[in-house]
Amino acid sequence: MIVVSNKKASQFSGDMLVYFVRQSEKKRAPVCSDKLVQERIDHAFELGDCLGKKEECLLIYPERVFDGVRAKRLLIVGLGKDELNRELFRRAGGAIARKALALKAEKLFLVVPEELSFPVAEMTECLSEGLILGSYRFRKYKKEEEEEKSVEIKRIGLYVSDASMVHARKGVKRGIAAGNAGGVVRDMANEPGNVWTPQAFADFAGKIAGEGGLVCRIMEKEEMQQLKMGGLLGVSQGSALPPKLVVLEYRTGKNVPTLLLVGKGLTFDSGGISLKAGEGMGDMKYDMCGGAAVMAAMQVIAEEKPGRVDVVALVPATENLPSSSALKPGDIITQYGGKTVEVLNTDAEGRLILADALAYGVEQYKPAAVVDVATLTGAVIVGLGHHRTGLLANNDELAENVLAAGERAGEPLWRLPLAEEYKEQLKSQVADLKNIGGKAGGTITAATFLQEFVGTAPWAHLDIAGTAWNYTEKSYIPNSKGPSGIAARTLIELVRNWR
Ligand code: BES
Ligand code: ZN
Ligand code: ZN
Numbered sequence: 001m002i003v004v005s006n007k008k009a010s011q012f013s014g015d016m017l018v019y020f021v022r023q024s025e026k027k028r029a030p031v032c033s034d035k036l037v038q039e040r041i042d043h044a045f046e047l048g049d050c051l052g053k054k055e056e057c058l059l060i061y062p063e064r065v066f067d068g069v070r071a072k073r074l075l076i077v078g079l080g081k082d083e084l085n086r087e088l089f090r091r092a093g094g095a096i097a098r099k100a101l102a103l104k105a106e107k108l109f110l111v112v113p114e115e116l117s118f119p120v121a122e123m124t125e126c127l128s129e130g131l132i133l134g135s136y137r138f139r140k141y142k143k144e145e146e147e148e149k150s151v152e153i154k155r156i157g158l159y160v161s162d163a164s165m166v167h168a169r170k171g172v173k174r175g176i177a178a179g180n181a182g183g184v185v186r187d188m189a190n191e192p193g194n195v196w197t198p199q200a201f202a203d204f205a206g207k208i209a210g211e212g213g214l215v216c217r218i219m220e221k222e223e224m225q226q227l228k229m230g231g232l233l234g235v236s237q238g239s240a241l242p243p244k245l246v247v248l249e250y251r252t253g254k255n256v257p258t259l260l261l262v263g264k265g266l267t268f269d270s271g272g273i274s275l276k277a278g279e280g281m282g283d284m285k286y287d288m289c290g291g292a293a294v295m296a297a298m299q300v301i302a303e304e305k306p307g308r309v310d311v312v313a314l315v316p317a318t319e320n321l322p323s324s325s326a327l328k329p330g331d332i333i334t335q336y337g338g339k340t341v342e343v344l345n346t347d348a349e350g351r352l353i354l355a356d357a358l359a360y361g362v363e364q365y366k367p368a369a370v371v372d373v374a375t376l377t378g379a380v381i382v383g384l385g386h387h388r389t390g391l392l393a394n395n396d397e398l399a400e401n402v403l404a405a406g407e408r409a410g411e412p413l414w415r416l417p418l419a420e421e422y423k424e425q426l427k428s429q430v431a432d433l434k435n436i437g438g439k440a441g442g443t444i445t446a447a448t449f450l451q452e453f454v455g456t457a458p459w460a461h462l463d464i465a466g467t468a469w470n471y472t473e474k475s476y477i478p479n480s481k482g483p484s485g486i487a488a489r490t491l492i493e494l495v496r497n498w499r
Helices: 034-045 086-102 121-134 162-190 196-214 221-227 231-236 279-303 350-365 378-382 396-409 422-428 442-451 486-497
Strands: 003-006 014-019 056-062 072-079 105-113 154-159 215-219 244-250 258-262 265-271 308-320 331-334 340-343 371-373 389-393 411-415 457-465
Touching: 003 162, 014 086, 014 221, 014 378, 034 056, 034 072, 056 086, 072 086, 086 105, 086 121, 121 154, 121 162, 121 221, 154 215, 162 279, 162 486, 196 215, 196 231, 196 244, 196 265, 196 279, 196 308, 221 231, 231 308, 231 331, 231 340, 231 350, 244 279, 244 350, 258 279, 258 350, 258 486, 265 279, 265 350, 265 486, 279 308, 279 371, 279 486, 308 350, 350 371, 350 442, 371 378, 378 389, 378 442, 389 396, 396 457, 396 486, 442 457
Parallel strands: 003 154, 014 072, 014 105, 105 154, 258 308, 258 371, 265 308, 371 457, 389 411
Antiparallel strands: 056 072, 215 244, 244 308, 331 340, 389 457
16 A cells, blocks of 8 residues: 655654665765764765665664654665656665565655655656555465465555645556556466466456446457457367457547557467477466556556547457367468468467457447557567567557657667568468568568558557566566566556547
8 A cells, every 4th residue: 555645754663764865976975855864874875885876775774762763674765866767766666665575564654755856746656656566476376375475565655745745646646556557467467378268358357347437348259250250260269268359448428539459368379280399388378468468558547537538458368279170370261351361370370369359440449549569479579689569550650659658657669660561571372461471570570460450540569579578677577587567557658648
């Protein structure tokens, strides 16, 4: 629980009192807003232990009689000397959360550094986000660690002056919503493939629709057959579990444009008949992270109720498994809308399920913009590594907006090109398209395939294969090997800043 408070720090008697300091220019100790704490900082600085560098943490155990401080611990967190930005506060929040968990500190009190020239609303927003994301753990299946499980941060007070209360409350509210959304994505992704099934996506959608007043519809296999969604049906035909197309609608009730969000909900990708190598295959339970990001964003949208845009989310959900009924290399399928595709590699399945959802969504909802999120290609890891999400778009304005949203969310993207030349690689001898474009430019040819199904709608595609897990190590990504929860916050930010 994070609350804004105007109680003085000296009255706090909990587990950890936190002050923030900037790294001073020249050979001076960092400056703290509290005089008595300053003495401690000066001392530590003389010993070379406290410079105020980014994410640097100095832990002090005040003597019981230490004037003015009744807290059990004091933590001085550095903010460095570079220009302040949102990510800095997010990382500071993450660093505090980790320290608190390591020390089993349950009650924290943070003195928000209002004296710095940075908006209090954004400071408190990003601190809250970092605190929540940084204290995330997934211990559900660790049955033998009962004791560890019970350790959690119970209460965090953020001190601000009376004049900043309103801004801080607003910031904290946003930060909590975005931070929790990241946690929701991580929770879904951490669930194993035998638990997080297409049905689980459907159940989750029903739940958030009920809570937030969204319209939810689960399209079943029979309707997909009537609509001739050959991509989603084809990929799912090797699995014993039926596919689901999850539809969630947020409506303002006003005459506003519609944003269509589409997320790849591949609950386990074995590659199908074009079977993947065994090593690391377990990670392919994360192939639903795009769908999870879209769902988590919808949950926040339902709560925040933006006024300028309607939002529709589609998550095609299925497994990709080999069996005697599975798609085979060489099979030809017909996507929603009638285009035929020669499936030369059953492991390039994401584009097949997305193509149906995109074509259906564009036709059905006439969106002003479309954004899809998918763990689509290994090639994006070759191109961008694990630090940036690949962005491909047929519209510069939308691309700029998505880039800006990612920047604000601390989820950087990098745009790759789309152009006529790449279409050549998708030409099939026997069908309208083939589903693979060869080694060269794999992320681009995958997006070029998707582009065939969005018509003229402004569209942006986020390839999160490199960032959904094994993401950049950060204080607020507690397990960088595990799911990062990426993209939900970018989508939320995109909607918050809509036009
Ligand atoms: N889900 C994978 C993409 C992926 C790979 C995500 C590695 C995260 C890490 C996707 O379905 C896939 O297998 N793509 C193939 C496409 C290829 C056959 C054209 C790939 O990238 O190898
Ligand atoms: Zn695949
Ligand atoms: Zn996949």
